[in-house]
Amino acid sequence: MSTGHVLLGLLSRGQRHGYELKREHDERFPAARPLAFGQVYTTLERLHRQGLVEPVAVHRVDGPDRTVYEVTDTGRTEIHAWLRNIETPAPHVSNPLSTKVTIALLVGDAAAAADYLRRQRRAHLERMRYYTRVKTDGGSSLHEVLAADYALSHLDADLSWMETASQRVHALEKEIGT
């Protein structure tokens, strides 16, 4: 989970300066820790060095200079590559999962969100097969079985959320006719 990708996602909706990005981030991801201004600016500079964003203007209102950034084509490619990468299935991954779906929808691509959810489901189920084998292969100790149960319950909870998310995204796709 990287702040860079979240900022790229927010920027892909249009030009913003750092302060607007911070405000939008804190508003859209209330469960996340609020971004520090310093972190926003150092991240934007890093994204600029990587060619993912570009400064397009400097606004001077009665205060400090505010540099307005926009996403480059490379930046757009990067955000889609990130959306295609699954998170490592593990307990407590729900926050990055929902963040990724939110960003996918923000960049205006319900198909990308649906595609990501399907890939993530496959990865989760593969992990669940592993824990199921731990339980059924015999020779596992009780604490290994209990740990497998715990992991399975959490992965199942993620999947349950992902299923609901899929249905919502599916409904959205139908509505916007993609």
Added chain:
Amino acid sequence: MNRTSTTQPTPSHLGPDSSMLRARSLVVSYGRTAALRGVTLEVRRGEILAVTGPSGSGKSTLLLTLAGILVPDAGEVHFGERCITAENESSRSRLRRKQFGVLFQFGQLVPELTAEENVALPLLLSGRRRGVAITAATTWLDRFGVADLAKVRPPEMSGGQAQRVAVARAMVTEPEVLFADEPTGALDTLAGEQVMTQLVRVAREADTTVVLVTHDARIAAYGDREVVVRDGVLPDPIPADEASVSGREEGRS
């Protein structure tokens, strides 16, 4: 292109080119409601295939169609060399008795019969002698760890016990394919786990292919592979290669 057309790797115990059932462009409607809208699917020999999806997605209809219980409005189901959708009902009925086993959520045991009589029933119906059928039934009850219930009738069993007897009955004819629709749906977690563990172990030993319909990911995780039915269709397979990002941009213009 480093891509494969399947969504999961073939289980290691299977060779290539080992198709058991092939369904092509299945369409099934109930009145005006389309339950399946063009499903194409291959079930490989010896695999345990989980068919999942939200309720009303068409997954049970798919199972009934693959098992030859339901005749599709369009499309074909092939079982080895046979096109079962082109066969008449008596031929499909023989197929279901001999080569297919079917298991539903509530085992549907005959309440008046003992466990061993219930399990012997499919053999008796296909003309086996009672002694032979009862001996086979005893063996299968033992494989599912319920030999001690041989003389017990279903109303005196727990849900988990009854379902293990029902699995034994579905397996007693040693079917090539077992179709199971929510086989643990009525059970609590541990009872369901016991049924699934034994079902998977016995199916592997008997080299039985299993088509397992479930809404529950924890049950689907007993399978080798998953297909998700959504709105009567199977979404296109997703490429196994996660790294490739080429070709994503043109879809956005």
